Amino acid sequence: MQSFHPPLRTLMGPGPSDVHERVLAAMARPTLGHLDPAFQGMMEEVKAGLKALFKTENRLTFPVSAPGSAGMETCFVNLIEEGDTVVVVKNGVFGERMRENVVRAGGTAILIDVEWGKAPDPAVVDATLTAHPEASILAFVHAETSTGVLADAAALCAVAQKHDCLTIMDAVTSVGGVPVLIDEWGVDAVYTGSQKCLSCTPGLSPVSFSERALERVRARTSPVNSWFLDLSLVMAYWDGAGGRSYHHTAPVNALYGLHESLVMLFEEGLEAAWGRHAAMHKSLAAGLEALGLKFLVAPESRLPQLNTVIVPEGVDEASIRAHLLKAHNLEIGAGLGPLAGKVWRIGLMGTSARPENVELCITALADAFNRHQHPVDGEKALAAARAAA
Amino acid sequence: MQSFHPPLRTLMGPGPSDVHERVLAAMARPTLGHLDPAFQGMMEEVKAGLKALFKTENRLTFPVSAPGSAGMETCFVNLIEEGDTVVVVKNGVFGERMRENVVRAGGTAILIDVEWGKAPDPAVVDATLTAHPEASILAFVHAETSTGVLADAAALCAVAQKHDCLTIMDAVTSVGGVPVLIDEWGVDAVYTGSQKCLSCTPGLSPVSFSERALERVRARTSPVNSWFLDLSLVMAYWDGAGGRSYHHTAPVNALYGLHESLVMLFEEGLEAAWGRHAAMHKSLAAGLEALGLKFLVAPESRLPQLNTVIVPEGVDEASIRAHLLKAHNLEIGAGLGPLAGKVWRIGLMGTSARPENVELCITALADAFNRHQHPVDGEKALAAARAAA
Numbered sequence: 001m002q003s004f005h006p007p008l009r010t011l012m013g014p015g016p017s018d019v020h021e022r023v024l025a026a027m028a029r030p031t032l033g034h035l036d037p038a039f040q041g042m043m044e045e046v047k048a049g050l051k052a053l054f055k056t057e058n059r060l061t062f063p064v065s066a067p068g069s070a071g072m073e074t075c076f077v078n079l080i081e082e083g084d085t086v087v088v089v090k091n092g093v094f095g096e097r098m099r100e101n102v103v104r105a106g107g108t109a110i111l112i113d114v115e116w117g118k119a120p121d122p123a124v125v126d127a128t129l130t131a132h133p134e135a136s137i138l139a140f141v142h143a144e145t146s147t148g149v150l151a152d153a154a155a156l157c158a159v160a161q162k163h164d165c166l167t168i169m170d171a172v173t174s175v176g177g178v179p180v181l182i183d184e185w186g187v188d189a190v191y192t193g194s195q196k197c198l199s200c201t202p203g204l205s206p207v208s209f210s211e212r213a214l215e216r217v218r219a220r221t222s223p224v225n226s227w228f229l230d231l232s233l234v235m236a237y238w239d240g241a242g243g244r245s246y247h248h249t250a251p252v253n254a255l256y257g258l259h260e261s262l263v264m265l266f267e268e269g270l271e272a273a274w275g276r277h278a279a280m281h282k283s284l285a286a287g288l289e290a291l292g293l294k295f296l297v298a299p300e301s302r303l304p305q306l307n308t309v310i311v312p313e314g315v316d317e318a319s320i321r322a323h324l325l326k327a328h329n330l331e332i333g334a335g336l337g338p339l340a341g342k343v344w345r346i347g348l349m350g351t352s353a354r355p356e357n358v359e360l361c362i363t364a365l366a367d368a369f370n371r372h373q374h375p376v377d378g379e380k381a382l383a384a385a386r387a388a389a
Numbered sequence: 390m391q392s393f394h395p396p397l398r399t400l401m402g403p404g405p406s407d408v409h410e411r412v413l414a415a416m417a418r419p420t421l422g423h424l425d426p427a428f429q430g431m432m433e434e435v436k437a438g439l440k441a442l443f444k445t446e447n448r449l450t451f452p453v454s455a456p457g458s459a460g461m462e463t464c465f466v467n468l469i470e471e472g473d474t475v476v477v478v479k480n481g482v483f484g485e486r487m488r489e490n491v492v493r494a495g496g497t498a499i500l501i502d503v504e505w506g507k508a509p510d511p512a513v514v515d516a517t518l519t520a521h522p523e524a525s526i527l528a529f530v531h532a533e534t535s536t537g538v539l540a541d542a543a544a545l546c547a548v549a550q551k552h553d554c555l556t557i558m559d560a561v562t563s564v565g566g567v568p569v570l571i572d573e574w575g576v577d578a579v580y581t582g583s584q585k586c587l588s589c590t591p592g593l594s595p596v597s598f599s600e601r602a603l604e605r606v607r608a609r610t611s612p613v614n615s616w617f618l619d620l621s622l623v624m625a626y627w628d629g630a631g632g633r634s635y636h637h638t639a640p641v642n643a644l645y646g647l648h649e650s651l652v653m654l655f656e657e658g659l660e661a662a663w664g665r666h667a668a669m670h671k672s673l674a675a676g677l678e679a680l681g682l683k684f685l686v687a688p689e690s691r692l693p694q695l696n697t698v699i700v701p702e703g704v705d706e707a708s709i710r711a712h713l714l715k716a717h718n719l720e721i722g723a724g725l726g727p728l729a730g731k732v733w734r735i736g737l738m739g740t741s742a743r744p745e746n747v748e749l750c751i752t753a754l755a756d757a758f759n760r761h762q763h764p765v766d767g768e769k770a771l772a773a774a775r776a777a778a
Contacts, residue, residue, distance in 0.1 A: 001438055001655055003411070004431045004648050006421045016641060019420040022392070027642060028417035031408040031590055032395045033720045042393045049390055065592065066455035069637035070617045077615075100616050195638055201420055203454065203592060203640030225614040226466075227489050228459045246725065248458035249584055251592030252405060253416060254643060259393050266390055331422045336635065 013333035016195035017349035026260035049262035056182035071191030071205025082106035092146035143174035148308035177305035199350030287385030328364035402722035406738035415649035438651035460580030460594025471495035481535035532563035537697035566694035588739030676774030717753035
């Protein structure tokens, strides 16, 4: 067993995305104790930064010490008790995972099954909530990482509020890449991941809970299934009021990385970052279309940070990805579930959303196509991408 | 919000311990995708390294993507179903946490309450298992981080086997510092943390499960409470057989760190590392005793890597710790629960177990005592520590 030196890739899949060297350098700084006053000062800055990131005043805003899937579970296990009914909108992998979470937390899930690649229809959600007055929570995915679809979160939250339901929103791929306005929309519980548009390494899951959500947690009559994710315990550590008590050992160096990624995001400005993702998407889309590729998702529901394109007929998608990785050190994503073998998922997330990456992607794809009996004009596609930038 | 530059501390508390700069450097290497073949090769090395670390052939040996508390929860939620009875030996904070885990997983916990600072008595455990033939699992803490007590794991496992019970063992503080022999003792489920004697940063929890434990998981009639920690799902990613499927995004850079800490441990040799911890403990203990300090734990049950000493009468323990941190950048730990204000916990874990740290600790403590109206002879204590090394 010898020291591991990874090859230098360009990460344009569905995440993790490229991590900026400033974030990597921050993670390599000397470890502090998790109760050190210097570390606790940094934690307060992370909490404040996450509130600004989520556009919320929610006091209970902090990073869960585990990947996005644990952030999802934190929302579901704390808000659901045996016998609760939750309407789950499923239009990809992560809606299905939400359903699993509801069931394992002891709840009943009413599934709204939306075709993969399509956005949820607020009218259908409205009708479902009308048909299920026993439902007390609506759960949906803001940015489906498996399809590249953006949901109309404002409209879905408005429907939930009309029916007096709380909302749980998956914002793993959306935060940092497109507007996420927790307080304006009235989202009650939201989770995201560190490794997408925040350009931090994977392993942390920022979450935020509204006062309405906390009232529900406080009104529980049964303990939360999970000790590790129980908000009432975790907050004894993350909430500075009245001194901190030990819950679990925080992932100190990973939090240095998240802190630095927030510093970088606010240096650029959150709105400027959204604009950059939109601009890079426009450029990439022009290049991909000039290569003859078609998008899975209709223009109005497309995520700028995750471009799902259909594999052309007669092309073996795995061979193309293998060539990109081997010859260009470029990672793009495969399809999942019913889309396996049928699409590629090309990420433009955080640090990855820059002209160099767009141009590399177009050039490398053109090379891969030409080497796999699918002739294209790479120069023309590159020119189209540049013209649209 | 500006980039965070932590002060350079020496970490001699109950964990996290000092992280070697080779581990920090490894964590700062470029992020790979979690499905990248190069990353998957590294994962296989981590699994093999953890098997060597645990002295086990258990196929199901991997790091949970979250801190030790989540490793604990992984063991309990997978092995316990509604109605199961578990005998829990509690002689500190982590036994109590085990009890919480049993209850939240739907089981009944029979608690053996041992005085804090004392080791569990196998005869009492035997009698309890005899009185509770319905119990199917024995859970105990190998190295109690709250008290510095080492349990006789071999004897406790033998008792459990006599009663046909599975064993769950907390090895968070023991692994790497004292012998942990999973196969020889017949431990069925074990978890540890990355941030103690492995000298990696906090955030990962290596676990291992015996074939008997897996049979029990496969025989479950209800789904595991937790989606994130469900072994049947996690293993689809960590087990190379038949290709990997996506479960959650692995904390890539944290795993680089764990890999490097394993490389370093095997360069030294596991047995040599145990010997180094024992030698440094002998040296530190001689110095502490020369300062007039007394140990909480009897010599035969003391953990070399975690030295719990009683705060001398008339000394304000928090002022001493504050002085150590401010004047010497040295962190030692406070007492927890009934030991709060009464003891210090001084860690000699992994990289921290070295002569420089022993000498700093003795010198800095002597300085703190002399400044707080508790005169001691620091030079004499230092000489005693050196003589015992």
